[in-house]
Amino acid sequence: MSNTVVSLRVKLIISAVLASATGLLLAFTGLLWLSPVAVQQNVVEQSWLYLLLFTLSLLLVTSISYIGTRDLATSLRALEVGLLNFKDNDFSVSIPVSGDSQLRALSTLFNESAQTLRKERQYIYQRELLLDKVIQSSPNVMLLLDDEQRVIYANDAARHLFNSGQRVEGMSLSQLLTDAPESLSEALNNPKDGLFSLKHDAGESDLETWHLSRGQFLLNGQFHHLVLLKQLTRELNRQEVAVWKKVIRIISHELNNSVAPIASMVNSGRMITKELNDPKLKLIFDTIEDRSSHLSQFIFNYARFAKLPLPQKLPVDWHSLIQQLKQHYRFELVGELPQNQVSLDLIQMEQVLLNLLKNAHESGSDLTKITIEIREVNQVDPSSGIYIEVKDEGLGMSADVLQQALLPFYSTKQSGTGLGLPLCREIVEAHDGRISLHHRDDKGLCVSLWLPYA
Secondary structure (H helix, E strand, O other): OOHHHHHHHHHHHHHHHHHHHHHHHHHHHHHHHHOOHHHHHHHHHOHHHHHHHHHHHHHHHHHHHHHHOHHHHHHHHHHHHHHHHHHOOOOOOOOOOOOOHHHHHHHHHHHHHHHHHHHHHHHHHHHHHHHHHHHHHOOOEEEEEOOOOEEEEEOHHHHHHHHOOOOOOOOEHHHHOOOOOHHHHHHHHOOOOEEEEEOOOOOEOOOEEEEEEEEEEEEOOEEEEEEEEEEOHHHHHHHHHHHHHHHHHHHHHHHHHHHHHHHHHHHHHHHHOOOOOOHHHHHHHHHHHHHHHHHHHHHHHHHHHHOOOOOOOEEEOHHHHHHHHHOOOOOEEEOOOOOOOEEEOHHHHHHHHHHHHHHHHOOOOOHHHOEEEEEEEOOOOOOOEEEEEEEOOOOOOOHHHHHHOOOOOOOOOOOOOOOHHHHHHHHHHHOOOEEEEEEOOOOOEEEEEEEOOO
16 A cells, blocks of 8 residues: 555544544533532542543544545555556556445546546557558658658658668668669759659669658657658559540541541442443552551551550469460560469450560560560569569660650551550559560660569
8 A cells, every 4th residue: 555545544543533532522521520529529539440431432433443444545545556557558457446435436437537548549549550551551652850860750662762671760861862863862852842753773764753742840849851752653654645545536536437438438439330340440449448448457456555444354374374475476484484373364464465575576586585584572562563574685775765665656667556565554554563664784675564463
C-alpha cells in the first residue's frame, strides 16, 4: 500500500478516535457536573476505573475505524495503481468493484473510463496502421526530413528509388543523392517544385517524367519538410494514346464512309462495262479495287490499335507459348522457363512477342543470335514479377529513333505503319507492366518487358 493511502487511512482513524474521545469527555464532564456531590466524590475515588473504560472505548473506536476504512483503503489503493498505469499509457487495468455504493460507483466510473481509453487507443492504432499501409503501398515517393535535412521517415517507394530497398531513415539528403541520377539530384537541390525527366539507364529508350512537390510544417516545435515525387510517365502515355485513338477513330470513320461507296461503284462499273470487254477498263477497275482493299486493310490495322480490348487474363503455360512462337519465327531460348504460372492474355501477349521477333528478324541480325529469355524475380518489392527479354545482334537504332520508337505512327520502314511497338506497349501496360528498349553492349537491340505477378 502506498504512503498516500496509508497516511489518509491513519488520518481518518485518528480523526475518528479524537472525535470519540472528545465526545466521551464532554459527555462524562456533563454528567459529572450534573451529578450529586456524593457521586462526584465516588468518581474521583474510582478514577482509574473510568480511565480504563475510557481507554477501552478508544481502542474499540480505533478497531471499528480500522475495519470501517479497510474497503476505502482497498479502493483507493486500486484507484491509485490504475491512475499510475494511466500515467504510463497503460489502459489495460481494471479495478475491483467493492465497498459501499459510492466506492462502487467510483470504481465503475474508473473501469468505464479505462474501457473508453482502450477503445480510443485501438481505433487510433488501427487508423495509424491503415495510414502507414496506404503510404507504404503508394507508388509515390515520400520523404520526411527534419530541419537538418535528415530523413525521419520514408515509404517503400522512396527506399527503392534511393537505396535499392534498404532503410534510409537517419541518412542525410546529400547521402541519398550520392549515387542518384544527375537529373534527380538537380531537382531535389532546386528549391522550386515542378516536372523533371529521369533516366535510370543511359541506354534505355524511355525517359520517365516525374513531378516534385514540397511541403513544410511545424511538429513538436520543430520544422519538418515533406518531399513528394510522383511518376507521371504512364499517365502521360495514357493521355497521349487516348488522343491518338480518338484521332484514329475519326479518320477511320471518315475513310470507311468513302471506301465502301468506292467498292460498290467498282462492282457496279464492272457489271455495266462487262460487255465492252475493254482491257484498259479492267485494269482501271482492278487498280481501284486493289487500292480500296489496301486502304480497308490499312484502316483495319489502325482501328485494331484504337479498339484494343481489355486483357482476359488466364494462367499461361510458358512451354506451350514458346512452342507456339517457334512455329512462326526462329529464335534461341536462354535459361530455364519459370516454374510458376502467370495470368496473362495469351493472345495479346503472343502478339507482342511475335511483333518483337518480327522486328528482330528484320534487323539484319544473324538468326542464331536472336534470343528470348523469360525469368522471374520473387523479391518482395515493386520489381518482383516476370522479365521477358528479346535480343538480337542487328543494326540497332540510332538515339533519335530509340527515343521515338514507341510513339504511334513513327516508323523507319518504308512499308511500316508505326503501330507495332506502340501496340506492344499498349498491351503490356494494359497488363500493368512496362516495356523498354536499349542498346546491347556489343551490338544489336534488347527489348525488355516487365509483367507483375498480380
